[in-house]
Amino acid sequence: MSNPPLTQSIPLTPDKRWRAYWVCVSVAALTILDLSKVNVGLPSIETALGASPTELQLVVAGYVLTFGLTLVPAGRIGDQRSRKAMFLIGLSLFLVTSTICALAPNGAVLLVGRLLQGVAAGIQMPQVIGLVQQLFQGAERGKAFGLFGATIGLATAFGPTLGGLAIAVGGPSDGWRWIFWMNVPLTLVAIALAVWLLPQTRLPSPGRLELDPVGVLLFAVTVLALMWPFLFTTGSPEDDPARWWTLVVFVLGLIAFVAWERRYAARGRHPLVPLALFRVGSFRNGTVLAAVYFAAMPSMFLLTTLYLQHGLGLQAVFAGMVGIGFALVSAVTSMIGGRLVERLGRPLVVWGIALLLAGVGLLVLAAVATPEAWTPWAMAAAMVLAGAGGGFVVSPNQTLTLADVPVKQGGLAGSVGQLGQRIGTAIGTALTLSIFYATIYRESGGDGSAGDAGIDVYHDAYALAMLAVAVLLAVALAVGLVDLGARRRRRSALG
Numbered sequence: 249m250s251n252p253p254l255t256q257s258i259p260l261t262p263d264k265r266w267r268a269y270w271v272c273v274s275v276a277a278l279t280i281l282d283l284s285k286v287n288v289g290l291p292s293i294e295t296a297l298g299a300s301p302t303e304l305q306l307v308v309a310g311y312v313l314t315f316g317l318t319l320v321p322a323g324r325i326g327d328q329r330s331r332k333a334m335f336l337i338g339l340s341l342f343l344v345t346s347t348i349c350a351l352a353p354n355g356a357v358l359l360v361g362r363l364l365q366g367v368a369a370g371i372q373m374p375q376v377i378g379l380v381q382q383l384f385q386g387a388e389r390g391k392a393f394g395l396f397g398a399t400i401g402l403a404t405a406f407g408p409t410l411g412g413l414a415i416a417v418g419g420p421s422d423g424w425r426w427i428f429w430m431n432v433p434l435t436l437v438a439i440a441l442a443v444w445l446l447p448q449t450r451l452p453s454p455g456r457l458e459l460d461p462v463g464v465l466l467f468a469v470t471v472l473a474l475m476w477p478f479l480f481t482t483g484s485p486e487d488d489p490a491r492w493w494t495l496v497v498f499v500l501g502l503i504a505f506v507a508w509e510r511r512y513a514a515r516g517r518h519p520l521v522p523l524a525l526f527r528v529g530s531f532r533n534g535t536v537l538a539a540v541y542f543a544a545m546p547s548m549f550l551l552t553t554l555y556l557q558h559g560l561g562l563q564a565v566f567a568g569m570v571g572i573g574f575a576l577v578s579a580v581t582s583m584i585g586g587r588l589v590e591r592l593g594r595p596l597v598v599w600g601i602a603l604l605l606a607g608v609g610l611l612v613l614a615a616v617a618t619p620e621a622w623t624p625w626a627m628a629a630a631m632v633l634a635g636a637g638g639g640f641v642v643s644p645n646q647t648l649t650l651a652d653v654p655v656k657q658g659g660l661a662g663s664v665g666q667l668g669q670r671i672g673t674a675i676g677t678a679l680t681l682s683i684f685y686a687t688i689y690r691e692s693g694g695d696g697s698a699g700d701a702g703i704d705v706y707h708d709a710y711a712l713a714m715l716a717v718a719v720l721l722a723v724a725l726a727v728g729l730v731d732l733g734a735r736r737r738r739r740s741a742l743g
Contacts, residue, residue: 264445264447265384268383269380269383269384269395271438271442272335272375272376272446273376273395273396273399274399275338275372275376275438275442276372276373276376276396276399276403277399277400277402278342278434278435278438279369279372280403281403281404281406281407282365282369282407283308283311283407283673284403284406284407284408284411284546285407285408285410285411285414285427285568286308286311286362286407287308287407287549288407288408288415288553288557288567289414289423289427289564290304290554291554291558291564292415292420292424292564293358295421296420296421296422296424297352297354297358298355299355300355302480303355305677305678305681306359306362306479307355307358307359308550308677309478309479309673309674309678310362310363310366311362311365311366311369312366312670312671312673312677313363313366313472313475313479313674314363314365314366314367314370315366315373315670316370316471316667316671316674317367317467318366318369318370318371319370319663319666319667319670320467320521321459321464322338322372322373322663323377323378323664324460324663325459326374326375326378327378330448331375331378331379331446332375332442332446332448334371334375335375335442335446336439336442338370338372338375339368339438339442341364342365342369342431342435343431343432343435343436343439344364345361345362345365345367345368346361346428346429346431346432347428347432348360348361349362349428350425350426350428350432352425361428373663373666374662374663374666376396376662377650377661377663377665377666380392381650389647391586392586393586393643393644393646393647394583394585394644394647395582395583396643396646397582397585397639397642397643397644397646398578398579398586398643399579401575401578401635401638401639401642402575402576402578402579404549404575406571406575408549408553408564408567408568408569408570408571409568409572410427410430410568411427411564411568412563412565412566412567412568412569413568414426414429415565416564460509460512460519460520462508462512463505463508463509463519463520463521466504466508467505467520469497469501470498470501470504470505471667473495473498474494474495474671474675475671475674475675475678476491476494477491477495478674478675478682479674479678481682487682506523510523521664525653525661529731529734529738530648530649530651530731530735531649531653531661533727533730533731533734534646534648535649535664535665536727537645537724537727538642538645538668538669539669540672540723540727541601541642541645541669541720542672542673543673543675543676543720544604544676544717544718544720544724545638546673546676547673547679547681547713547716547720548611548634548714550680550681551680551684551710551713551714551717552567552570552611552627552631552710553568553571554684555615555709555710556623556624556627558706559615559703559706559707559710560620560623560703560706562624569628570624570627570628571628571631572631573629573631573635574631574632575635577632577635577636577639578635578636578639578642581600581635581636581637581639581640582639582640582642582643583639583643584639584640585600585640585641585643586643586644586647589643589647590647593648593732593735594648594731594732596640596644597640597641597644597645597728598728598729598732599637600637600638600639600640600641601637601641601725601728602637602725603633603634603636603640604637604641605721605722607630607631607633607634607635607637608634608714608717608721609718610626610629610630610634611630611631611714612710612714612715613630614629614630615707615710615711616710649665650662676717676720679716680717681713683716684710684713685709687705687708687709687713688706691708691709
């Protein structure tokens with residue numbers, strides 16, 4: 249059963265294309281913003297609800313988990329039916345779940361709300377990538393992805409500042425609730441704009457919806473088994489070592505998923521994940537690079553805000569403001585990168601990661617070697633350098649990753665890429681947080697009392713966790729160099 253061709257029900261003028269684009273990018277920013285601004289609220293949630301490190305970790309990583317699990321099926325539905333309808337469904341669910349989180353009386357309700365909020369985010373995001381891939385071609389697509397990367401960078405880095413402002417307005421006990429309340433008016437505006445400005449970019453399919461249910465089930469088991477041990481790794485001596493056995497389930501699930509997808513495709517059906525996509529070298533390398541990059545970057549922001557709040561006693565709003573330089577500079581370099589990527593290609597991404605690695609080193613140096621009064625300022629300066637590198641990574645890599653993918657598979661390919669990013673974020677966050685808290689447990693006498701730990705303990709915890717961030721970025725750099733070499737060999741072979 250074949251899918252009908254991608255069509256647009258109405259011709260779009262350039263003005264209409266860009267208006268639709270900005271609605272899409274705004275929704276993507278709202279989705280990413282809800283991840284980064286919650287990070288700064290974790291200490292407030294811990295105090296208000298008495299949440300354990302595991303619960304705090306799940307508030308962050310659980311959102312990313314359900315986000316990732318929903319991406320590929322939602323991208324498939326958007327491709328086969330209406331991306332506009334999927335936008336509206338996702339936004340409506342996001343509105344409801346944000347309200348649940350804001351009203352949560354305890355940690356359990358908050359966690360359920362966050363898990364469902366991740367589902368809403370996973371419904372929305374693949375429609376964004378699919379529409380951008382469909383609406384723009386060539387250099388104009390590079391410009392669109394450059395602006396997309398700039399917006400996402402701003403959302404990621406300004407999120408902690410907005411979260412800190414919410415806590416400052418609402419107070420240390422209930423300020424975290426305002427982090428979720430602010431989603432309500434923003435989502436209502438997004439729904440109105442989506443109804444008004446988003447075109448019907450696909451005619452309804454007359455055939456039945458094909459979702460590969462066995463593939464969806466195997467996919468969910470595989471992803472959950474991979475992420476489970478990381479989600480429950482807090483660094484506490486009470487962590488159950490048996491959790492690592494789920495990685496055996498992951499390996500078996502992955503084998504079964506690949507075998508099923510191949511068999512399903514051989515029968516002339518449309519598998520959940522077309523494995524042929526990974527035979528496209530630029531897509532495969534770009535997806536792996538993005539996954540490792542997004543394992544590192546959200547962790548860098550989270551660790552920095554935790555260090556500034558717990559270690560230096562900085563108020564949440566000021567801890568969040570340290571990343572503003574990253575946001576502003578990365579927005580500029582992302583737009584520049586979007587214009588340069590057609591000419592410079594993969595070297596642009598490689599140099600961006602190298603700048604990021606230098607920024608991470610300066611962040612650790614600022615934390616351990618500067619007087620406490622100057623540490624936030626020194627870290628803010630380091631964030632500027634890191635931001636310059638970050639802007640040259642996200643949008644250029646997105647353009648390079650999808651460059652050789654057929655437009656008709658843009659939504660699904662974007663979903664698979666986003667899945668890799670979300671899995672990377674969840675694993676990276678869990679890994680680095682476990683190192684951070686494990687160091688505090690170990691050096692504060694094993695009682696896990698972060699609030700009573702001395703500044704030297706926080707120096708060590710931050711430095712060791714940021715070392716993991718640096719290793720992840722080094723892996724991303726290695727993948728970039730491998731892809732660069734492959735591209736050069738391909739060009740040489742073509743003469």
